[in-house]
Amino acid sequence: MANKRIGFAVTGSFCTFEKALAGLEELARLGYDLYPIMSETSYATDTRFGKAEDFRRRMEEITGRQVIHTIAQAEPIGPKALLDLVVVAPCTGNTLAKLAWGITDTPVAMAVKAHLRNGRPVLLGVSTNDALAGSAKNIGMLLNAKNIYFIPMGQDDPEKKPASVVAHFDRLPQAVEAALAGKQLQPMLG
Ligand SMILES: Cc1cc2nc3c(=O)[nH]c(=O)nc-3n(C[C@H](O)[C@H](O)[C@H](O)COP(=O)(O)O)c2cc1C
Numbered sequence: 001m002a003n004k005r006i007g008f009a010v011t012g013s014f015c016t017f018e019k020a021l022a023g024l025e026e027l028a029r030l031g032y033d034l035y036p037i038m039s040e041t042s043y044a045t046d047t048r049f050g051k052a053e054d055f056r057r058r059m060e061e062i063t064g065r066q067v068i069h070t071i072a073q074a075e076p077i078g079p080k081a082l083l084d085l086v087v088v089a090p091c092t093g094n095t096l097a098k099l100a101w102g103i104t105d106t107p108v109a110m111a112v113k114a115h116l117r118n119g120r121p122v123l124l125g126v127s128t129n130d131a132l133a134g135s136a137k138n139i140g141m142l143l144n145a146k147n148i149y150f151i152p153m154g155q156d157d158p159e160k161k162p163a164s165v166v167a168h169f170d171r172l173p174q175a176v177e178a179a180l181a182g183k184q185l186q187p188m189l190g
Contacts, residue, residue, distance in 0.1 A: 121147050
């Protein structure tokens, strides 16, 4: 496992960045060869959850590589067959929609498209307030798509945010192992 190359892509669900970084650290500790990827939004937006520059730096420190953050930087992932797995965690409603509908106007969507061209697995960690509303159809399409797997997920606040779903980041390592073997980690919901 240790020599497997994983692209770890982060999109703009800023409230889950700390969990994503903890997950990335755990993958580094397990010995995976990690390539950091960020959407333009996550690469450039300061929010109340932290400064973009700090997240970029931490991604680079953990992986020992510069962040891929443009479509041009992400494109060679396909022709060079650079990666064994692409993880998108957190994956926003916005990025879920692009992946479901074949829109490739962000570095993360480009990384996934380039990688899927090689018939290799993609693992999505959903984090969006409308997963059981506007994004539900897109998640449904992706559940039915080849080579797409999900980190197990659940409702994070059913009372206040009844349509919100967030991936269980603590199950990332097992989900990675399963996706690399072409399997969906179960149970997927809970
Ligand atoms: C503070 C903040 C938190 C956000 N959290 C989420 C979130 O948890 N899930 C989500 O789908 N979008 C969230 N968004 C909206 C996305 O950042 C926005 O849709 C963006 O266009 C996503 O682009 P990307 O998918 O290319 O990263 C948030 C935006 C802000 C400013």
